[in-house]
Amino acid sequence: MSGAAAALLVLADGRFPAGGHAHSGGAEAAVKAGRVKDAASLGAFCRGRLHTAGLTAAALAAAAAAGHDPLALDEAADARTPSPALRRTARKLGRQMMRAARATWPCPELDALAAARPRGAHQPIVLGLAARSAGLTPLDAAHACAYENISGPATAAVRLLSLDPFDATAVLARLAPEADDVARRAVEAAEGDLADLPAASAPLLDITAEAHATWPVRLFAS
Amino acid sequence: MHLDHELDEKFPHRHTYSAAHPQRPDGTRRALRIGLGGPVGSGKTATVAALCRTLRDQLSLAVVTNDIYTREDAAYLLREAVLPPERITAVETGACPHTAIRDDISANLEAVEDLEDDLASQGAGPLDLILVESGGDNLTATFSKGLTDAQIFVIDVAGGDDIPRKGGPGVSTADLLVVNKTDLAPYVGSDLEGMARDAKEQRGELPVIFQSLRGEPGVGPVADWVRAQLADWTGKAAHAA
Amino acid sequence: MTTVLGAGTPAPARPAPPPMPAPAAAVAPRVAVTPVAAVAPAAAAGPAGVRAHVRITAASDGRGGTALPLLSGEGPFAPRRTRSADPARARVTLVGAMSAPLGGDRLTVETRVEAGAALRLDSSAAMIALPGRVPGHAEYGVRLTVGEDAYAHWLPEPLISARGSDLRQHLVVDLAPTARLVLRDEQVLGRTGEEPGRLSTRLTVRVAGRPLLDQQLDYGPGAPGWDGGAVLGAGHRAVGQLLVVDPAFAERPAEPRMLGETAAVTPLAGQGLLVTAVAPDALQLRRLLDQSHIFTSW
Numbered sequence: 001m002s003g004a005a006a007a008l009l010v011l012a013d014g015r016f017p018a019g020g021h022a023h024s025g026g027a028e029a030a031v032k033a034g035r036v037k038d039a040a041s042l043g044a045f046c047r048g049r050l051h052t053a054g055l056t057a058a059a060l061a062a063a064a065a066a067g068h069d070p071l072a073l074d075e076a077a078d079a080r081t082p083s084p085a086l087r088r089t090a091r092k093l094g095r096q097m098m099r100a101a102r103a104t105w106p107c108p109e110l111d112a113l114a115a116a117r118p119r120g121a122h123q124p125i126v127l128g129l130a131a132r133s134a135g136l137t138p139l140d141a142a143h144a145c146a147y148e149n150i151s152g153p154a155t156a157a158v159r160l161l162s163l164d165p166f167d168a169t170a171v172l173a174r175l176a177p178e179a180d181d182v183a184r185r186a187v188e189a190a191e192g193d194l195a196d197l198p199a200a201s202a203p204l205l206d207i208t209a210e211a212h213a214t215w216p217v218r219l220f221a222s
Numbered sequence: 223m224h225l226d227h228e229l230d231e232k233f234p235h236r237h238t239y240s241a242a243h244p245q246r247p248d249g250t251r252r253a254l255r256i257g258l259g260g261p262v263g264s265g266k267t268a269t270v271a272a273l274c275r276t277l278r279d280q281l282s283l284a285v286v287t288n289d290i291y292t293r294e295d296a297a298y299l300l301r302e303a304v305l306p307p308e309r310i311t312a313v314e315t316g317a318c319p320h321t322a323i324r325d326d327i328s329a330n331l332e333a334v335e336d337l338e339d340d341l342a343s344q345g346a347g348p349l350d351l352i353l354v355e356s357g358g359d360n361l362t363a364t365f366s367k368g369l370t371d372a373q374i375f376v377i378d379v380a381g382g383d384d385i386p387r388k389g390g391p392g393v394s395t396a397d398l399l400v401v402n403k404t405d406l407a408p409y410v411g412s413d414l415e416g417m418a419r420d421a422k423e424q425r426g427e428l429p430v431i432f433q434s435l436r437g438e439p440g441v442g443p444v445a446d447w448v449r450a451q452l453a454d455w456t457g458k459a460a461h462a463a
Numbered sequence: 464m465t466t467v468l469g470a471g472t473p474a475p476a477r478p479a480p481p482p483m484p485a486p487a488a489a490v491a492p493r494v495a496v497t498p499v500a501a502v503a504p505a506a507a508a509g510p511a512g513v514r515a516h517v518r519i520t521a522a523s524d525g526r527g528g529t530a531l532p533l534l535s536g537e538g539p540f541a542p543r544r545t546r547s548a549d550p551a552r553a554r555v556t557l558v559g560a561m562s563a564p565l566g567g568d569r570l571t572v573e574t575r576v577e578a579g580a581a582l583r584l585d586s587s588a589a590m591i592a593l594p595g596r597v598p599g600h601a602e603y604g605v606r607l608t609v610g611e612d613a614y615a616h617w618l619p620e621p622l623i624s625a626r627g628s629d630l631r632q633h634l635v636v637d638l639a640p641t642a643r644l645v646l647r648d649e650q651v652l653g654r655t656g657e658e659p660g661r662l663s664t665r666l667t668v669r670v671a672g673r674p675l676l677d678q679q680l681d682y683g684p685g686a687p688g689w690d691g692g693a694v695l696g697a698g699h700r701a702v703g704q705l706l707v708v709d710p711a712f713a714e715r716p717a718e719p720r721m722l723g724e725t726a727a728v729t730p731l732a733g734q735g736l737l738v739t740a741v742a743p744d745a746l747q748l749r750r751l752l753d754q755s756h757i758f759t760s761w
Binding site: 035045046048050051075076078083084087199203204214 | 665667668673674675676677678679680681686687688689690691692693694695696697699702719720721724725726727729730731732733737739740741
C-alpha cells in the first residue's frame with residue numbers, strides 16, 4: 001500500500017459520488033434470468049466477473065495510475081468492450097467519475113483527459129488517473145477497481161432479491177483474497193507491454209448487457 | 223475509426239465540476255434549476271406537466287426525471303406531450319431517487335448539462351429553466367444544493383393532514399411547499415386550516431401554496447412563484463457577469 | 464523452400480481422435496510425424512511435444528484471381544488448396560494429419576492475404592485439444608495478415624477442449640484499413656457429457672495497427688468463475704464468436720440486436736461487427752452464429 005490508505009478509502013467508498021449506485025454490473029439481468037438467486041449464485045457471479053471484466057478493468061486502472069497514455073488506454077478499453085451498451089455505460093460512469101475526481105483531487109492530467117473525452121473516457125482509466133492524482137499507487141487503483149467490480153453487483157443483489165445484506169457482504173469478504181490476487185496480476189500486467197494488458201471477458205455479461213439496455217422497465221441503468 | 227467519439231467532436235468539453243456557478247463554462251448564463259420532490263402519488267409529475275403547459279410559451283424549459291423504475295415519469299410527460307422529446311431526459315437511479323438527487327448528483331448534473339448543450343447545439347438558444355423531478359420518495363428526500371437552485375416539496379391532502387405537523391427536511395426546508403389536491407379535502411376529511419397552521423409552525427416565513435390542478439387557478443400560483451425565482455436568478459446572473 | 468500441395472496429395476497417416484471421453488490421466492496415442500515434404504523442416508516430436516508451423520500466402524495473380532505462392536505445412540496440419548465456389552477466390556482447407564494439440568505442442572498457422580487477394584481458410588474437422596504425454600500446456604497460435612483491398616474468411620471447425628487438456632490459443636489478426644474479414648471462432652467445452660479441460664483463448668484484431676477487438680476467454684478447471692452466472696451460466700458448454708470487419712461499417716455501423724437470450728450482435732467501436740453466443744452444444748451454437756449475419760463465402 002502507498003501510505004495514502006485513507007485516500008484509497010475515500011476513492012473506494014461506495015458513497016463516492018460517481019454514479020455507481022445506479023448500476024448493477026449485470027446483476028439485474030442475471031437475477032431476471034435466474035442465474036443469480038441466492039448468496040451462493042451471487043458468489044459465483046461475482047467470482048466470474050472479478051476474474052474477467054474485473055481483471056481487465058483493474059489492469060486499465062493500474063496502467064492509468066502508472067502514467068500510461070490515457071487515450072491509448074481508452075482505445076484499448078474500447079477494443080475490450082464489444083458491447084455498445086457497456087461502452088456507453090463505461091463512458092457515462094467515466095464522465096461521472098471525472099467530475100467527482102476533478103472536484104476532489106484536481107490535477108492537469110484529469111483536465112487534459114476531460115478535454116479530450118468530454119463525453120467520458122472509460123471509467124477504469126479515469127479511476128486510475130484519479131488514484132494517481134490522489135497520490136495513490138497503481139496497486140491501489142487496481143484494488144479499488146477490482147473491489148468495485150464485485151461490490152456493485154452485490155449491493156444491487158440486495159435490492160433486487162431482498163437478499164440478506166449480511167450474506168451479500170460475506171460474499172465480498174470471501175472474495176477479498178481473490179480480489180487482492182486480481183489487483184496484483186493487474187499491476188504486473190500494467191508494468192509490461194500495453195498490447196499485452198489483460199483482455200479477459202465474460203460472454204454472458206456482454207450478451208445480457210445488450211438485452212438489459214432494451215428493457216422498458218428496470219431498476220438499474222446497467 | 224472510433225465511431226463512438228463522433229459526439230466528442232460535436233460537443234466540445236465544457237462540463238463543470240462544481241455545480242454552484244450561475245454561468246456555464248463558456249461564460250453564458252446557465253438555466254435556473256428547480257427541484258420537485260415529495261412522497262409517492264402527491265402529484266409531482268402532474269405539477270411538472272401543468273407547469274410545462276403554462277410556461278412553455280414564455281420560457282425555454284426542459285425537464286429531468288428521476289425514476290425508481292427506468293423512465294416512467296419521463297414516459298408520462300412524453301405521452302402528455304407537454305414538451306418536445308428533446309427537452310425531457312430520464313436519469314436512472316438504481317431504485318434510489320434520493321441518492322441521485324442528494325448524495326450522488328453526478329448523473330443529474332450530466333443530464334442538465336447535456337440538455338443545455340444539446341439544445342444550444344440544435345439552435346434552440348439558451349434554456350431558461352430546468353425542472354428536476356424526483357421519483358416519489360420519503361419525507362426526508364431533499365435536493366442537493368449542488369444540483370438545484372431552489373426546491374419545491376409537493377405533498378397532498380390525501381396523504382394525511384398530519385404530514386406538515388410531522389415536519390422532516392422536505393416539509394420544513396423546501397423553498398416552496400405545495401399542498402396538492404385540495405379539491406379532495408372534503409372527501410378524505412383533511413383539515414386544510416390545520417395543515418396551514420402546522421406548515422407555518424414548521425416553516426416560518428417560507429411560502430406554502432395550496433393547489434388543486436382541477437379547476438382555477440390550477441398551477442398558476444406555483445408558476446408565478448417559479449417566475450419570481452427566475453427573475454431573481456436572472457438578475458443575479460447578470461450581476462455576476 | 465515451399466511446397467505446394469495439390470488437393471490430391473495423400474494425407475499423412477493420423478490416428479482418429481478417441482471417440483469416447485478419455486480419463487483425465489489418459490495419454491492420447493501418438494504416431495511419428497510424417498513430414499509433408501522432404502524439403503520442409505520436419506516437425507519435431509519428442510518429449511517436449513510437437514513444434515509445427517504452417518505457412519500460407521495468398522496473393523493477387525494479376526488477372527483478378529488469387530494465387531497461393533506459399534502453402535507449406537508440417538506435423539499435425541496439412542494445408543490443401545480445395546475447390547472454391549468462386550474461381551476468382553482461393554480456398555485452403557487445413558486437413559488434420561495427427562492428433563493435436565496435445566500437451567507440450569507448439570502449433571502455429573501463419574497466413575498472409577496480400578493486397579487485392581481473397582482467401583477462405585477452413586478446416587476438415589473439429590480440432591480436439593487432448594492431454595499429452597508430457598506435462599504442461601499446448602499452444603496454438605494463428606497469425607493472419609490481410610492487406611489493402613484483400614478479403615479473408617477464417618472459418619475453421621470448432622475447437623473442442625477434452626478433459627485433462629490444457630490449451631492456450633491466440634489468434635492475432637492484422638488488417639489493412641481497406642481489408643475485409645469474416646472470422647468464426649467456436650469453442651466446445653468437453654466432448655459429449657465430458658468435463659472440459661483448461662482452455663484459454665485470446666482474439667486480438669488490429670486495423671492499421673490500432674486495436675479493434677481484444678478478448679480473452681478462460682474456461683475449465685482452474686479458471687475461476689467460468690461456469691458462474693457472469694461468464695457462461697449453467698448448461699452452456701459451447702461459446703462462439705463471429706467477427707465481421709468491413710470499412711463500410713465506418714460509414715454505417717451495424718445495429719445492435721439480440722438473437723434469443725444468449726446471443727447478441729454488437730457493433731464494435733471501430734469498423735466491425737461481433738456476434739457473441741453461448742449455447743448448450745456445438746450444433747445450437749452454429750445455428751445461432753449462422754442466423755446472426757448472412758454472408759456469402761466461397
